[in-house]
Each structure stands twice: as structure tokens, then as C-alpha cells.
Amino acid sequence: MTTTPSTRSTGFGRVLIVVYGLLALAATGRSFYQIASEYDAAPFAYTLSALAAVVYIVATIALVKKGDVWYRVAWFTIGFELLGVLVIGTLSIFDPELFTSKTVWSFYGRGYAFVPLVLPIVGMVWLYLRRPRA
Amino acid sequence: MIEWFTFAQVGVAIIAGLLAIALGLGKRKPDDITLGATALVGVLLVIQLVVAIVSPAFGNSATGNLLEFYTYLVTAVLIPPFAIVWGLVDRTRWATVVLGVACLAVAVMVYRMYQIWFVQVA
Numbered sequence: 001m002t003t004t005p006s007t008r009s010t011g012f013g014r015v016l017i018v019v020y021g022l023l024a025l026a027a028t029g030r031s032f033y034q035i036a037s038e039y040d041a042a043p044f045a046y047t048l049s050a051l052a053a054v055v056y057i058v059a060t061i062a063l064v065k066k067g068d069v070w071y072r073v074a075w076f077t078i079g080f081e082l083l084g085v086l087v088i089g090t091l092s093i094f095d096p097e098l099f100t101s102k103t104v105w106s107f108y109g110r111g112y113a114f115v116p117l118v119l120p121i122v123g124m125v126w127l128y129l130r131r132p133r134a
Numbered sequence: 135m136i137e138w139f140t141f142a143q144v145g146v147a148i149i150a151g152l153l154a155i156a157l158g159l160g161k162r163k164p165d166d167i168t169l170g171a172t173a174l175v176g177v178l179l180v181i182q183l184v185v186a187i188v189s190p191a192f193g194n195s196a197t198g199n200l201l202e203f204y205t206y207l208v209t210a211v212l213i214p215p216f217a218i219v220w221g222l223v224d225r226t227r228w229a230t231v232v233l234g235v236a237c238l239a240v241a242v243m244v245y246r247m248y249q250i251w252f253v254q255v256a
Contacts (some may be wrong), residue, residue, distance in 0.1 A: 014228045015252045018220070022239050025209055057190060113242070 151237030158230030164221035176214030
């Protein structure tokens, strides 16, 4: 048994943090490659990839850090991800022209086994369960 | 890249990953089995890196983009050591699950590397 008060970074939260970290790594790797090799081909999609990568990195840090401010940052970034995957996922289906190249969020994250779609929901449930006591 | 070696590597990573997740959910702390399996996944990646560097000299070159291939490979090589350090520091069952997740991520990335090297889809 642990005597420290429960935070976002204990128990199952640790697995969540690692999955977020891996997704951050995957998004960063992809956007590095896209921007380094063929930025001109699809500037919008690639800028979006880079933005997604940054948001995943911030979300990972916010899950690790303690305190109310980071708790809000975690909600904001995870909410942004859910919004991103829903908006970009829908746009990529109805207007494929806009997304000739892939982003993590295209087609609801199909290229990443739908992890980008499921993860924010799991993250929000986790944040709710581990909300700071008033 | 050698086809049979790559498939063997994906197989080992999937087995190691599922095993560690199962043992972790079974409340096992990281032990010699799960840490060892993750270490094996890491060693196979280093061998894959050497194979990838050497094989073009033997007429076995990637059909796809080399930069993309190495972005995956270098990232993948970093994952098992991080997971192992995590498993040694964080002595809870969740660290065992972390080892498993890391191995599965490596399996996916090696499969993507296989696609880039052998099959050019896009």
C-alpha cells in the first residue's frame, strides 16, 4: 500500500502516461519526417501534424505533473485532441482533397489503430476519476 | 532488411508484449522474464539497425524513403531501454504493463519499417 495521496500519475495512470508518451513520440517522428522531406507537398497537413505532436507532448507532461494548474492543462490538451481527431477525422472523409497526406488524426486516427480516438476518452475518464478533491 | 528476420522480430515483440501485459494485469512486478523479454526486443532492434546499415552494400536496398525508415528505426531503438529503466525504477505491476505496451509499440513500428523497405504503397 502506498501512503501518498492518489494523483494522476499512480496506478493505471502510469500506463496512460506511457501511451501518451509513445503517441507524442510517434507524432513527433512523423511530423519531423514530413516537414524535413516534403513540406511543400501539403503544408497544412504537415503543420497540423506538428501541432498535434506538440499537444501530445504537453498532455504527457500535464499528466505527470501535480497541481490544479496542470490538471486544467491536462483537460485542455486532452479536450483539444478529442476535438482534433473528431474535426480532422470528419473533414478527411468529406474533403479528402484537403488531406492528401496523412496526419495522426486523419480518418479518426486509423493509421494509428484508432488510438488517437480512444485515448482522449480514456484520458478524460481518468482525469474525472482522479479529480482534485475540493 | 532481411524478411524472415524482420518477421521473427515482429513475432518476438508481439509475444513479449502480450506476455508482459498479461503478467502485469496479473499483478506481477517487473521480473527477469518480462525485463529479459523487453531486453531481447531491444537487442533485436540493434541487430536490425546493423542489418539496415550493411544490407545496401549487398544489393538489398530500401524501396521506400530511407529518412522515414530511419526515423522509425532510431525511435524504436530508444523505446526498450526507456521501458527497462522504468521497470527497474517503478516497482509496481503497472510497470510490467508498461513493458508490454513498449514491446507492442516496437512491433507496430518494425512492421511499418518492413512496409517502407519492401512494399511501397503510397
